[in-house]
Amino acid sequence: MIHFDNVSKCYPGSRDALSGVSFRIPTGQMTFLTGHSGAGKSTLLKLIALIERADRGQVIIDGTNLNRVSKRQIPQVRRKVGVIFQNHRLLMDRTVFDNVALPLVIAGYGHHEVRGRVRAALDKVSLLDKEQARPITLSGGEQQRVGIARAVVNKPPLLLADEPTGNLDPELSREIMILFQQFNQVGVTVLIASHDLDLIRQLRHPILTLKKGRLESAPGESAQ
């Protein structure tokens, strides 16, 4: 599902954010990506979501070489990738329902289908009773769950999460991770960047560790 081949990324005026990163994540696997802040976790996820482009090497997602994706084709790739952000990136002037519905509206789904799918997604994250609330009135954990609902509502085969538990207490963090495990169990490939080592060690999934832009450990089948 995700294949990095000798990928490097350099931001102007700083050292390489990623250098020579190679790994492979098979379809349907849940993987953690860890490392200190500034190790390149976010950059790696941004390359997959086409927010950034690799300077060298190839990023291949679900058989698509992202180097060959033109600007016009970016939306098509992004619709297959659900992204969850540490700061949620919810639209505060819209209801929870409208936030979650956004990917479906973009794809042009009909009114009834949008309603059904949004309800299902909100049900999955246990926020069905908050669908008409404004995100600003929700707690941090609830906002994160809205973000997750939005990421999964159009059933993408790949989920990315950038520090999804960054601001949450251990109990809530655990709940969020279990949620990701549930999506993973129905076949979704999940890649979660997190520095919460205690939590991710308990969960027994492959871990990729980045250090100063290089892949330090790629256990088991993830290595190449």
Next chain:
Amino acid sequence: MRGATPRQRPAKTHRVMRPSASRVQSLPRLSPRIYFRNHARVLMATLGRLYRNPVNNLMTVMVIGIALALPGTLLVALDNLQRVTGGWEGGTRISVYLRTSVKDPVPLRAELSGWPEIETVDVIGSDQALEEFRRLSGFGDALDTLKENPLPNVLVLTPSANHSSPEAGEALLQRLQKLPQVDLAQLDLEWLKRLSAMMELGRQIVLAIGTLLGVGVLLIVGNTIRLEIENRREEIEVTKLVGGTNGFIRRPFLYMGCGHGLIGALIAWTLVNLATWQLSEPVQRLAGLYAGSFQLHAAGVTSGMLLLAAGTGLGLVGSWLAVGRHLGAIEPV
């Protein structure tokens, strides 16, 4: 580096890569139903947005309305002037003043009616002319002291269509002048030429003012949309992140620009009609003083439609320019 990518791609890998590349071929064309659904959604959202933020939007549409109302009013004025002068411009007229010794104009009228150059002959009898003069000039008492009517009989001729050119008119004039009953034959062509030149000048001025104010409307809409894009930066980024196409993101801004233009044009149309309504009575009084009955015509349906189309079009173009300039610069980070 992105620019260097194609060079690293030899021809033979191209074939190998093809299946994967074909997966990201641009988005499938939307069915008409989805297309209209998307547009209906944006329309509703735009109306909601206009409704929720009335003050800012009102300011914008008022400015657009006033900017469009000025050339609109001038156009209506020009249109009315044309109506007044239209009757004169259609056919040249020749006034034939008969000698005061000719008491009865009817035989000459009958004779002239037979001429092929002449379409119609109207008689303004000296008595009728005197009566009119008495009524309108305010010199009634002075006229009463005159023993006899000093005014001549007048025939007003309209040349037939194929004799209305200036040359033919001139020839006809010569011929009329030679008749023994005629004191003076006058062809009022010079001032008609001047009038039409002035009308043309007026039209050019309206065009120039209209163009300038049109550019103004473009800038107003462009600036409003630029601010709107700035305000909705987060929304644009998030929409791009979840796979929104540029068309999808552009659409609400174009609708907003069109909406501003359309409402602005409606305001302009209202202003123009208010102005004509307010002026109609003074104009009528003025026309009455000149012994005419002239009705000020408001902006008709056609010019109203033209105004609305111009407003909407300017709104669309203005927002398109703003979107083209500013939307591409917003990429999620």
